[in-house]
Amino acid sequence: MAPAYLSVELRRLVRADAGARCGYCHTPEALIGMPMEYDHLYPEALGGPTERENLWLACTRCNDFKGNRISGRDPETGATLPLFHPRTQRWREHFTWSMAGTHILGLTPLGRTTVATLRLNNDFIVVTRQFWVAAGWWPFAEDS
Secondary structure, eight states: OOOTTSOHHHHHHHHHHHTTBOTTTOOBHHHHTSOOEEEESSOGGGTOOOSGGGEEEEOHHHHHHHTTOSEEEOTTTOOEEEOOOTTTSOHHHHEEEOTTSSOEEESSHHHHHHHHHTTTTOHHHHHHHHHHHHHTOOSOGGGO
């Protein structure tokens, strides 16, 4: 849902930039049946501005798990690393899909950190992705 203080034009620009899909799990808005949220990449609570360069779309699930986080722990090394930044980093450089198409795999330490911190493979979404794969809707060609 868009906060009331985001202008219609700013919402339009951010949606176009994001391609109407979550910047973290890459789920298209059309598959979740509800509007994406406008995520402050650097959270407002930490002083992040409400401007195009700091906004991206996120599904409710990813946005809730992200909260005010800007970093997390790499599950392999324990190092604290920044989370994936969908506006400045390329998804395919940090993530790929499992052979079954149901799990997001982190290709880099930053990718692993984001997968773990945002719980990109929580049980609920993995079951949903199984249905999407069976229907031939998932993963999208540009993600593979």
